[in-house]
Amino acid sequence: MAPYEPEQDTSETGELRVGRRKAARYVVPIAVAGVAAATIGLVPALATSGDPDLPKISAQKLIEKIAASDTQQLSGNVKISTDLGLPSMGGLAGGFAGGGGSGADGGEEGKGSAADPKSKLMELASGTHTLRVAADGQDKQKVSVLEDAAEYSLIHNGDDVWAYDSASNEAYHAKDAGAGKGEAEGKGKDASKDLPKDVPATPKDFAEQALKAVDGTTSVQVDGTAQVAGRDAYRLVVKPKQSGSTIGQITVAVDAETGTPLKFTLTPASGGAAVVDAGFTKVDFGKPSASTFDFTPPKGAKVTEADEHADRGGDFKGKDQVGKEFDKGELNGLRVIGEGWNSIAELKLPGGQGLPTAGSGDVPPDAQKLLDSLGDRVSGKFGTGTVFSTRLINALVTDDGKVYVGAVTKDALVKAANR
Template sequence: MAPYEPEQDTSEAGELRVGRRKAARYVVPVAVAGVAAATIGLVPALATSGDPDLPKVTAQELIEKIAASDTQQLSGTVKISTDLGLPSMGGMAGGFGGGGGADRGGDDEGGGDSAADPKSKLMELASGTHTLRVAADGPDKQKVSVLEDAAEYSLIHNGDEVWAYDSASNEAYHAKGFQVSGERGDKGDKGQAEPPAGMPATPEEFAEQALKAVDDTTSVKVDGTAQVAGRDAYRLVIEPKQSGSTVGRITVAVDAKTGTPLKFTLTPSSGGAAVIDAGFTKVDFGKPSASTFDFAPPKGAKVTEADEHSAPGRDFEGRDVKGRDFTDKAKGGKEFKEEDLNDLKVIGEGWTSIAELRLPGGQGLPTAGSGDVPPDAQKLLDSLGDQVSGKFGSGTVFSTRLINALVTDDGKVYAGAVTKDALVKAANAAH
């Protein structure tokens, strides 16, 4: 293994920020933007072996290599393992309005829920091990196929169209008028909208988010080499300098030849298994066949159209370009207003930033005793939360291995990738 220069001092943070901004801008568009897909089942462990002897590079040079990467075409298989310390969400999706089922109503064209709707797959990414087959040919053609035991879920973006198909239910979801540039075109009454936002699905997308966090509160260094999916790679390590964050370290394996991130691993400060581990098991940087991105619904498939969600400024989840709901059901369906952000504040900086906001109505969580929550739902909330108290009064902390949130009895919420003690300290300081 080649020697490496010591960790870079944060006096270089300005240069690092320039590099990571470029990297975030030019990272390869390998999956359908904001793909909301997952899978069931296991695949062989990620193929990593050996420490290839590569020329030494600094963290700055490696970030610039990522920024200069112009990978527009690839295909391969990605394995994602997520361990947030939550129960599996797959079977719960239907109870929260997602997922499929034969009892749903709705016509074949427009309206109604669909088992193929990408947002119905979103919660499944929160836990377990998933396998995705991905392909990309520039910014206008991407495909993600979710491999299940006896079925397959596919999400295809081709030009201004998005198709999703669930073979288990033989249902398809279709949306037109989409583009990935983020610019809104003038298409009359319908306009253009972006593909649905969702969790990252590839090492590139995870790495983009991590690089956005590089600042004076961050340690960045190159820590050896690895081989991922048969390719030589450098290991870029990103770590918080502050105490109190739930993030221990982030490791990104960067392809030595192309600068493409091949593997992303986030380890919590509490230790143990990675919270997120996403990497290629196979990858090919050749041009995929044009037929890869072709799709026509199979005979007899139920097709749900998303045209009714394509009004200017909305995506097909019924949100505006900032991701906000257009209506507030608690307020009788009134149009969303900026003040509905409930005085959102950010406490602290960097990895220990905490968001503070008020719940609607200035009250704490509803309870079974008030008649607002079914008893079974109350039991679930109680099992997920820990009671805490301090100068702020009392409240409940809901914890995962990465994100924690404190909901006080007087209707305030403190949330971030920080420890429970950090949340209580922030609430006390704001009291």
């Protein structure tokens, strides 16, 4: 019978906050090669089997164990899937990121590099993927995305950051001038500052994001045990106490020996397959071979330097297609309604108008039909608007140009707009 620890008393909330703040200091340093989405779907066959008999442990002690886990060396495979209920975002993401497309055409002049991490890694925002990961301290990490007939790798080794796309035989290179230096000394000096760094790539990365939500609106408990990638683990369950959130619960499988999160699963309040699931199928906490982090561009590969890429406009500069600078001040009135898991961001669209309509002549009728099919019309004291929904995030765009967005239900958005 797997051990079970009751939900923590709310008097421990302060201690839980301290524990998760400590946990945020001990990330396995693979975030340099993260995924840009925290939305991954459940894969039941994720190397979980059996319920090992482990000593009982409280949620507070387990969070402290995560905080004390300073895992700097590991290697293995991570299986991730995304299930937001949206079409694949690969091509669209590339356009927003300002990087090139994929394939041989991605590196054409003005289109950026097919190996640019900011666009390539966005493809992980949907579907199922297998990653091969390795880390050896702060200055050596590698993540490879394994595909049927190709491989994409992102390697951080000392002051060099390399990305290589075998499908297009293109490489992307940046210098990390802050490697091995203090944060203040290295800040703002490196060409790799625009590369993705603080987005999750491993179960521990995802777990740390979840622990930031631990407060008085959160239930935290240890709910039995599991075995992940052949290792015994405790199951830490984090879920909202409030109603109205689209998040059902977050489950983190924590390695019983090292305190390293091995698997992360986010299930929606609506039930069904999880929105987020990332877990090791194979893991080794030994020191990876030094050659793991070596990289030399293959013969004939096109190499794009990060600074050159930025100079020719490949990096996203906050401009639209005609080069007009985006004025951040136009997104005025940004504020947060509610607290905890039910927080809703409210902002105003530029111009004080809602979405363009066919009636105004701004969009073709066929495009209007497509737009209508993607959202639900709603009304209330606020007037009328359209709610666009995913399995996790919902957004209400009112006809008078206000936007309400959060991991909350459609009804919660309408209530916020009515207030």
